Amino acid sequence: MLKRYLLAPGPTPVPPEVLLAMAMPIIHHRSADFMPVLESARKGLKWLYQTENDVLILSSSGTGGMVGAVNNFFNHGDKALVINGGKFGERWTKICRAYGLEVKEIMVEWGYAVRPEVVEKALKDDPSIKGVFVQACETSTGVYHDIEALGKIVSKSGDTLFVVDAISALVAHDLKTDAWGVDIMVGGSQKGIMLPPGLAFASVSEKAWKRNASSKMPRFYFNFKKERENLLKNQTNFTSPVTLIIGLNEAIKMLQKEGLENVFARHARLAKATRAAVVALGLSLYTKESPSNSVTAVEAPAGIDGQEIYKTLREKYGITGAGGQDKAKGKIFRLAHLGYAGAFDVITAISGLEMVLKSMGYKLALGAGVAAAEEILMEDK
Amino acid sequence: MLKRYLLAPGPTPVPPEVLLAMAMPIIHHRSADFMPVLESARKGLKWLYQTENDVLILSSSGTGGMVGAVNNFFNHGDKALVINGGKFGERWTKICRAYGLEVKEIMVEWGYAVRPEVVEKALKDDPSIKGVFVQACETSTGVYHDIEALGKIVSKSGDTLFVVDAISALVAHDLKTDAWGVDIMVGGSQKGIMLPPGLAFASVSEKAWKRNASSKMPRFYFNFKKERENLLKNQTNFTSPVTLIIGLNEAIKMLQKEGLENVFARHARLAKATRAAVVALGLSLYTKESPSNSVTAVEAPAGIDGQEIYKTLREKYGITGAGGQDKAKGKIFRLAHLGYAGAFDVITAISGLEMVLKSMGYKLALGAGVAAAEEILMEDK
DSSP states (O other), rough: OOOOOOOSSSOOOHHHOOOHHHSOOOOOTTSTTTHHHHHHHHHHHHHHOOSSSSEEEEEEEEHHHHHHHHHOOTTTOEEEEEEEESHHHHHHHHHHHHOOOOEEEEEEEEOOHHHHHHHHHHHHHHHTEEEEESEEEETTTTOOHHHHHHHHHHHTTHHHHHEEEEETTBBBBBOTTTTOOOOOEEEETSSSSOSSSEEEEEOOOHHHHHHHOOOOOSSSSHHHHHHHHHHHHTOOOOOOHHHHHHHHHHHHHHHHHHHHHHHHHHHHHHHHHHHHHHHHHTBSSOOOOOSSSEEEEOOOOTTOHHHHHHHHHHHHOOOOOOOGGGGGGEEEEEEEEEEOHHHHHHHHHHHHHHHHHHTTTOOTTTTTHHHHHHHHHHHHH | OOOOOOSSSSOOOOOOOEEEEHHHHOTTTSTTTTTHHHHHHHHHHHHHHHHOOOOEEEEEHHHHHHHHHHHOOOOOOOEEEEESSSHHHHHHHHHHTTTTHHHHHHHEOSSSSOHHHHHHHHHHOOEEEEEEEEEEETTTTTEEOOOOHHHHHHHHTTTTTEEEEEEEBBTTTTTOOOTTTTTTEETTTTSTOOOSSSSEEEEEOOHHHHHHHTTOOOOOOTEEEEEEEEHHTTSSSSSHHHHHHHHHHHHHHHHHHHHHHHHHHHHHHHHHHHHHHHTTTOOBBSSSSSSSSSEEEEEEOTTOOHHHHHHHHHHHOOOOBOOOOGTTTTTTEEOOOOSOOOHHHHHHHHHHHHHHHHHHOOOOTTTHHHHHHHHHHHTTO
């Protein structure tokens, strides 16, 4: 028996409390049984999003929420400013182009965060830009973009919408939707929120709703206006994924018990411990600045293939982390500390990594990474 | 404690075997753990669909599959022939219009099935029609449209695509995708397939794939070509709803053990017993011809509100059936026998109905409906 550990940046482990709640018999989505469930989920998401806006709940992967964020608020030919610093930034560009938006990209070197002043200048240079698209955490590089700073800049810029893919950042980072002027913030279920894949979320500001009225693109499944009308009646437009929404309530209950500040602090601590351990092993972080609390991206040592590290961790030690994507493939590996994660998930990852690297001929002192992680993990206890 | 019984035409009850499989810890969707799961699901769906075509698996409600069936194979201005005999026929029209198709509707009186010769004439009169859209089971009226006859007609008609919403008919009806020339057949998880909501399915014929190449509508989330490319690698385009696909395999395993012919015969028997019981109670079927095996639609007796019957069944006896939709609201109620359903689900529904109607002043002999159902349910044993 090879005992398994899921340490990928999504899907993430689901707590047993949530799995059990989802294993209960199905209830009907248009019934009085379900309406309080959806009402509670709706309120819980507002709490998690730190917003007075309604947060829509969609039956899709997170990408469905990204598509909806483009499809409901823009028109063919509208100008979009996309911050592209990795695979998911690139996805914003692809979605915008699929719907005929004119995309201007701010290319950010992989491993680095966007400079807010570059965005500020781009908006000044072209006031006709209708939307700024960014990731909070760019999962492919482990970088956190400064949503607070960007929000302040976009807010000053007339009716430009600020659209944030927070799929892998929610729960791991303090994201103040309203205070920072985020117009649309997209989330997904299989990341910090500790659920199986199958739900996307999107908060929508009043400014964005105003824009929605003038957006004439064809849409049917991801129709945010209809979803909002339904949500206010504690319904969804189409059949609700009832099990996932039941699970969502359980997961939010757990997060509420811990408290938002503690949730963020836990993620920050686990991320810090992981980085300290990796550096203590003589490795370099792939994330050159502004590392996220969700996932740590590490460069493979010279002469060792990052994919081999990922595969050996998985096959020999049962630890599912992640390799690199696209141009980072082979060069890096990634370890997540997202959602249902605690101190000993970090220890497991680092211990596995030590054994894998040692077996591959990399010179290290066994236990050195673990010791460095423990230094951090002890700090708050 | 009010013990609960779910007898709605979706969501339907999920067998305990499936609920338990879905409660297992999460596995990663891009991992070797998951690829055999998806491969098995893909093969199982082909078996269930009776097709050599690949059957795509989408993370959405069934409506997402309907949207994809329009969005991937047609262009703005294309002519669509929609058979509209209920709320879901109307949905085809709405989706086609949302994407700029020119819709010609064949209006069918609610409770009746389309006459195949009317479709034949419409196609002859206008050879530029690019697609014919229909429901196999129109859930709002309980009618089964003759997919075999329609398939033969559309097949003769050049490159017109035959698009079937089989969301509530799959599993309950023998639907021969290939033999009957169905180009795109849409399914959903929360009906006969005995899963929670959250998956849509779509089989796509070679003829439809050829058309796909010339379809230029904007699309990103429901991109069938990309889903197919991924499926052939035992992947999905975006994050797979892993728990639901694990459940799908369990459910298909149960159906395979029973055997397709037995599955269809069971549904036909339960439907026949339900109709016989209702008629024995002096009630009239709302479905005037071609009743489906999925759901039985019944007219409320004179002076009694159909919604009150639905509500009293639910609140007093714990039985969740369904009321009427749109113009049938108040006039009818519906009882499903779909998916994880057996003889005593019918008996429960009819017994509950007898007690409810009696308490509302309707004249009946308690047990008369149950006796009529038993006559049918005994036939094959």
